[in-house]
Amino acid sequence: xxxxxxxxxxxxxxxxxxxxxxxxxxxxxxxxxxxxxxxxxxxxxxxxxxxxxxxxxxxxxxxxxxxxxxxxxxxxxxxxxxxxxxxxxxxxxxxxxxxxxxxxxxxxxxxxxxxxxxxxxxxxxxxxxxxxxxxxxxxxxxxxxxxxxxxxxxxxxxxxxxxxxxxxxxxxxxxxxxxxxxxxxxxxxxxxxxxxxxxxxxxxxxxxxxxxxxxxxxxxxxxxxxxxxxxxxxxxxxxxxxxxxxxxxxxxxxxxxxxxxxxxxxxxxxxxxxxxxxxxxxxxxxxxxxxxxxxx
Amino acid sequence: xxxxxxxxxxxxxxxxxxxxxxxxxxxxxxxxxxxxxxxxxxxxxxxxxxxxxxxxxxxxxxxxxxxxxxxxxxxxxxxxxxxxxxxxxxxxxxxxxxxxxxxxxxxxxxxxxxxxxxxxxxxxxxxxxxxxxxxxxxxxxxxxxxxxxxxxxxxxxxxxxxxxxxxxxxxxxxxxxxxxxxxxxxxxxxxxxxxxxxxxxxxxxxxxxxxxxxxxxxxxxxxxxxxxxxxxxxxxxxxxxxx
Numbered sequence: 164x165x166x167x168x169x170x171x172x173x174x175x176x177x178x179x180x181x182x183x184x185x186x187x188x189x190x191x192x193x194x195x196x197x198x199x200x201x202x203x204x205x206x207x208x209x210x211x212x213x214x215x216x217x218x219x220x221x222x223x224x225x226x227x228x229x230x231x232x233x234x235x236x237x238x239x240x241x242x243x244x245x246x247x248x249x250x251x252x253x254x255x256x257x258x259x260x261x262x263x264x265x266x267x268x269x270x271x272x273x274x275x276x277x278x279x280x281x282x283x284x285x286x287x288x289x290x291x292x293x294x295x296x297x298x299x300x301x302x303x304x305x306x307x308x309x310x311x312x313x314x315x316x317x318x319x320x321x322x323x324x325x326x327x328x329x330x331x332x333x334x335x336x337x338x339x340x341x342x343x344x345x346x347x348x349x350x351x352x353x354x355x356x357x358x359x360x361x362x363x364x365x366x367x368x369x370x371x372x373x374x375x376x377x378x379x380x381x382x383x384x385x386x387x388x389x390x391x392x393x394x395x396x397x398x399x400x401x402x403x404x405x406x407x408x409x410x411x412x413x414x415x416x417x418x419x420x421x422x423x424x425x426x427x428x429x430x431x432x433x434x435x436x437x438x439x440x441x442x443x444x445x446x447x448x449x450x451x452x453x454x455x456x457x458x459x
Numbered sequence: 460x461x462x463x464x465x466x467x468x469x470x471x472x473x474x475x476x477x478x479x480x481x482x483x484x485x486x487x488x489x490x491x492x493x494x495x496x497x498x499x500x501x502x503x504x505x506x507x508x509x510x511x512x513x514x515x516x517x518x519x520x521x522x523x524x525x526x527x528x529x530x531x532x533x534x535x536x537x538x539x540x541x542x543x544x545x546x547x548x549x550x551x552x553x554x555x556x557x558x559x560x561x562x563x564x565x566x567x568x569x570x571x572x573x574x575x576x577x578x579x580x581x582x583x584x585x586x587x588x589x590x591x592x593x594x595x596x597x598x599x600x601x602x603x604x605x606x607x608x609x610x611x612x613x614x615x616x617x618x619x620x621x622x623x624x625x626x627x628x629x630x631x632x633x634x635x636x637x638x639x640x641x642x643x644x645x646x647x648x649x650x651x652x653x654x655x656x657x658x659x660x661x662x663x664x665x666x667x668x669x670x671x672x673x674x675x676x677x678x679x680x681x682x683x684x685x686x687x688x689x690x691x692x693x694x695x696x697x698x699x700x701x702x
Binding site: 328415 | 495496497498542595596619622623624625626627628630633634637651652653654657658676677687688689692693696697701
C-alpha cells in the first residue's frame with residue numbers, strides 16, 4: 164500500500180530523512196517510533212505529497228508521490244501533529260467542510276467513525292477551539308476519515324496527551340484497522356509500539372530497522388538485567404562505573420543494565436554492590452525503549 | 460523550610476471550577492511530581508504558583524511570597540521551563556544567558572561566573588558563541604533547563620520538560636534535575652511519562668481539579684496495589700468525571 168525506496172530529504176546540510184526504505188501492507192498498522200528530530204514529520208510530508216524528495220522514490224496505493232500527487236491526495240487522510248482544524252467553526256461545521264472538500268457528505272461516511280463521533284455529537288454546536296484536548300483529537304481523526312480514505316497518516320496523534328486518553332486513542336485505531344484501513348502512525352512514546360503490527364525505529368534522520376514489536380524485543384543484542392535497591396539515586400552512577408557495564412539506564416523504580424557476558428560478571432556485580440540494602444538483580448525481557456537505546 | 464504552601468487554593472472561571480481547593484506543602488530541595496490527566500487543572504494550578512494567575516480563594520505562598528499580593532516577587536524567585544523550546548534561536552548561547560541574567564537583575568560579573576560554570580558542566584565551552592538555532596535538540600533542552608536555574612531560583616517549575624526528547628537524553632535530563640535538587644533547588648515537575656514519576660520524591664495526582672493522591676511513589680503503589688505508577692495513575696484517572 165505504501166512503498167518508499169531510499170527516499171531522502173535534506174534541509175540545508177541537515178539530512179532530515181536519510182535514505183529510508185519502507186513497505187507497508189494493505190490493512191497494516193505501521194508505527195514510526197522515534198524522538199523529535201528523527202524525521203517522522205518530514206517523512207509524512209513526503210508521502211502526503213507536501214514535500215518533494217531530494218532522492219529516491221515512493222508510491223502510495225501504487226501511485227507516484229511526485230507524478231500522481233493530485234490523485235494521491237484524494238485517497239489519504241492526514242492528521243498533522245499540530246491541531247489544524249478551524250477553531251472558530253463548530254464541530255459539525257468542520258466535519259461538513261472537510262466532507263465538502265472531497266465532494267462527499269457527513270451522512271454518507273459518518274458510519275466509518277460512528278464510535279468516535281458518538282462521543283462528540285453532544286458538542287456538535289461548540290466551536291472546535293473550545294473543545295478539550297482529547298475531544299479535539301477525536302474531531303481531527305473524524306475529519307481525516309470523513310472522505311473514506313484508504314490510508315491514514317497520523318503524525319504524533321498522542322503527543323502531550325495523558326496516558327488514559329492515549330490508550331483510548333489506540334483502541335480507536337484498532338477499530339479503524341479492523342475495517343481494512345491502512346494506518347501509518349508516529350509516536351515518541353516507546354510504550355505505544357506494542358499496539359502496532361510492525362514498527363520502524365528512527366532517530367536523527369536515520370532508519371534504524373523495522374520488525375514486529377515481538378521480534379524487535381527478541382532480537383535484542385545480549386542479556387538485560389534489572390537492578391534495584393534502597394538508594395536508587397546513587398545506584399545508576401555506581402552501575403555506570405562498573406567495569407563490565409555496557410550501558411545502565413534508570414527505568415522507573417529500577418535500573419536496566421547491559422553487561423559484558425563474562426563468566427561470573429553478575430557475581431562480581433553483587434560483590435561490587437554489597438553495600439546496598441535490598442539489592443535485587445534479575446534478568447528481564449527488554450522493552451521497546453531498551454531496544455531503541457541499544458540501537459542509537 | 461517550605462517552598463510551596465497551599466491551603467484550599469481554588470480557581471474558578473465563571474461557573475467552572477478548574478482548581479478545587481487543593482492543599483499541600485513542598486519542602487526545600489524536594490523533587491515534586493505534579494501529575495494529572497489533560498484538563499485536570501495542572502496548568503491552572505501551576506500558573507497560580509508562578510504568579511501568572513490570581514486565585515479565586517484559598518491561600519498559598521511560593522518561596523515565602525503570597526500568590527495574591529506578591530506576584531512580582533514570586534516571578535523573581537522562581538525558574539520556569541516549558542516543553543516548548545524558549546531560547547532565542549537567533550542569539551548565541553552566551554547572548555541568551557546574558558539576556559536572561561540581565562532580565563533577572565544579575566550583575567555582569569555574576570553572569571560571567573555562572574555562565575562559565577554552566578557551559579563547563581554541560582561540556583559545551585566550544586559552543587558558547589554558536590547560534591542556538593543550530594544546536595541539536597537534546598542540547599537545546601539541557602540549555603533551556605540550565606537557563607531556568609541560571610539565576611539560582613528557590614524553585615523551578617518544569618512543564619513537561621522531556622516531551623518528545625529521545626530516551627537517552629531524557630535520562631540525562633533527569634540527572635540534571637537531581638543535581639539541581641542536590642544544590643537545594645526545589646523541583647516542581649509535570650510529565651506524561653510514568654517512569655519519570657518514579658524519579659520524584661513525592662507525587663501528587665490531580666483529578667477533576669482536586670489532589671486525589673499525594674505520597675512517595677513507593678507508598679502510592681502500595682496504597683493502590685499497583686506494580687508501577689502507570690497503574691496508580693490509571694486507577695485514579697478513571698474516576699474522573701470531566702472530559
